[in-house]
Amino acid sequence: MRPPTCLPRRARPGPARRWVLAGIALVIGSAAAPAWARPFTDAAGRVVEVPERPLRILAAGPPASVLLYTLAPDRMLGWIRSPTAEEKPFLAPGVRDLPATGRLTGRGGTANVEAVLALKPDLIVDVGSTAPTYASLADRVQAQTGIPYVLLDGHFSRTAESYRQLGALIGAQAAAADLAASAEAIVADVARVVAAVPEERRPRVYYARGPKGLETGLAGSINVELLEVVGARNVAAAAGPGGLATVSPEQVLAWNPDVILTQDAGFRAGIAADPLWSGLKAVRAGRVHQVPALPFGWFDAPPGANRLIGIRWLAHVLYPDLFPQALDDATRDFYRRFYHVELDARQVETLLSGATGGRTP
Numbered sequence: 001m002r003p004p005t006c007l008p009r010r011a012r013p014g015p016a017r018r019w020v021l022a023g024i025a026l027v028i029g030s031a032a033a034p035a036w037a038r039p040f041t042d043a044a045g046r047v048v049e050v051p052e053r054p055l056r057i058l059a060a061g062p063p064a065s066v067l068l069y070t071l072a073p074d075r076m077l078g079w080i081r082s083p084t085a086e087e088k089p090f091l092a093p094g095v096r097d098l099p100a101t102g103r104l105t106g107r108g109g110t111a112n113v114e115a116v117l118a119l120k121p122d123l124i125v126d127v128g129s130t131a132p133t134y135a136s137l138a139d140r141v142q143a144q145t146g147i148p149y150v151l152l153d154g155h156f157s158r159t160a161e162s163y164r165q166l167g168a169l170i171g172a173q174a175a176a177a178d179l180a181a182s183a184e185a186i187v188a189d190v191a192r193v194v195a196a197v198p199e200e201r202r203p204r205v206y207y208a209r210g211p212k213g214l215e216t217g218l219a220g221s222i223n224v225e226l227l228e229v230v231g232a233r234n235v236a237a238a239a240g241p242g243g244l245a246t247v248s249p250e251q252v253l254a255w256n257p258d259v260i261l262t263q264d265a266g267f268r269a270g271i272a273a274d275p276l277w278s279g280l281k282a283v284r285a286g287r288v289h290q291v292p293a294l295p296f297g298w299f300d301a302p303p304g305a306n307r308l309i310g311i312r313w314l315a316h317v318l319y320p321d322l323f324p325q326a327l328d329d330a331t332r333d334f335y336r337r338f339y340h341v342e343l344d345a346r347q348v349e350t351l352l353s354g355a356t357g358g359r360t361p
Helices: 015-028 062-071 113-119 132-145 156-170 173-194 222-229 235-239 249-255 265-273 305-318 328-339 345-352
Strands: 036-041 047-051 057-059 123-128 149-153 204-208 215-217 244-246 259-262 288-290
Touching: 047 149, 057 062, 062 123, 062 156, 062 173, 062 305, 062 328, 113 132, 123 132, 123 156, 132 149, 149 156, 156 173, 156 222, 156 305, 173 222, 173 305, 173 328, 204 215, 204 222, 204 235, 204 249, 215 222, 222 305, 235 249, 259 265, 259 305, 265 288, 305 328, 328 345
Parallel strands: 057 123, 123 149, 204 259, 259 288
Antiparallel strands: 036 047, 215 244
């Protein structure tokens, strides 16, 4: 067994270092562990030696957890956090009770090297940014543990590509090709209709995160990518480029959006009676939409492959005349194909309740 290496970002370690890494890899390995077999070039351009068919895979963060679950739930070592009682019925029975592993990347990282070693993974996968900061983290964790660590691009436009890359990485090419094709079809169906919407009909949208609704995504934020996909205009883009940011109530009042999206049920329930919000165009028109979020957010939280179902939903709430069809069948089909569960009528109602601003889905 050879320890994984990563080139060309750094030179291979010297003989002494190789012995250290090999010793760690032997300690955490098992007799049944797959042999290091081949190089894999990840989305950051790092060349990592990976097992031919990794069987125990650790997701580094929430988007990776979703991508791995949808493609190969039987390879998962656990969830970033334990699913809640409300989320579990929307996950496959065989994996809904897997343990929490913590996260290696992003805000609020909770996993450490010792915890990673205890899980004995064959492979670590992260999905998200491929910037130098994240590539450096991958290099560091890989060097400390001897476990290959691969980065995949988490931008929404790369979802189908990331499915194909993950399929090639873990030896699940056929299943990955099927999900990638489904992802492309979902986006293409909506994009074809939205492309004909003139600029003046494209709604101005504010994404209200958190219980106070004052956290949002700025221009270029991965958290609001779906707005661009469906041809909407992010009002917070006026504040310039960036990621997530906290804004003032006065700023939201000045933007006066046509539509407000939120994943917080309490915020949505109280917004009409709150003098800070009640005068907004979106509130007066009843266009405050609660994003479905079981078992994962349809718009964000996390910004992963889970957003594919959000495309059809968001097109429906923003352009009800162009997308008048019921969402029930599309929801059932997505959950069957991607989440490995058969939804009943009550579950569909739970998902869509409050999600269309009072209109029947």
